[in-house]
Amino acid sequence: IDFAGVTKDSSNFRLDNIIDIDTTYEAWIFEHLYQLFNSKYTMKNSSINSRVGYFEFMYKKRTIIVHHAMPLPKDEFGKVLRDEPDYTIFVEQATHENLVCVLDAKNMKKIERSERLVLLGYTHHLQQDCHLGALISRAKQQKWIDGEKPNDRLWNFCLRFSKESKENNEKTLELIHDEIIAEIDRFLDRKSSE
Numbered sequence: 001i002d003f004a005g006v007t008k009d010s011s012n013f014r015l016d017n018i019i020d021i022d023t024t025y026e027a028w029i030f031e032h033l034y035q036l037f038n039s040k041y042t043m044k045n046s047s048i049n050s051r052v053g054y055f056e057f058m059y060k061k062r063t064i065i066v067h068h069a070m071p072l073p074k075d076e077f078g079k080v081l082r083d084e085p086d087y088t089i090f091v092e093q094a095t096h097e098n099l100v101c102v103l104d105a106k107n108m109k110k111i112e113r114s115e116r117l118v119l120l121g122y123t124h125h126l127q128q129d130c131h132l133g134a135l136i137s138r139a140k141q142q143k144w145i146d147g148e149k150p151n152d153r154l155w156n157f158c159l160r161f162s163k164e165s166k167e168n169n170e171k172t173l174e175l176i177h178d179e180i181i182a183e184i185d186r187f188l189d190r191k192s193s194e
Helices: 018-040 113-123 163-193
Strands: 043-047 054-059 062-068 087-091 099-106 132-137 142-144 153-158
Touching (some): 018 043, 018 099, 099 163
Parallel strands (some): 099 132
Antiparallel strands (some): 054 062, 142 153
16 A cells, blocks of 8 residues: 555545455555554654555653554464454564554454454464454444453454544544553553563
């Protein structure tokens, strides 16, 4: 994805087919994530005008890295599923041990079982072993509970691209922020106790 030309109200993407619409939705979410964290924290670095975008911000004297479309190397990040999440969040450096959260954008109104299985894979100990996995879609917002892994949180966050959804989107973005920051805090607590 080339983020050049993406602004709050417009995009340079041509919407010729469904893939273009999905790509625009994905870029729109990344732009909102960037704006959300930029409004709350000191930005350190960012590159949202390149094929693989990222931004870094400071939290509790730590660098938090949010990557878009960063392929996760199989030898380090897992071997069970294909590892190409839309957004990955790391503390300090982009390594398996520092992966905090995986988010996937799905431009769909209903979440199917296959999407939930991908999400479960991101939090599975043989895959990524992060404790927060989420889809961001147009489907009903909900939190899924895995009885076997009570520390894991799985979400579908609902963001819709419409003027009527602006207020709900703002609330959802705050919830996304709160969940990510809570997981970063838990990650830092685990690291300090090791």
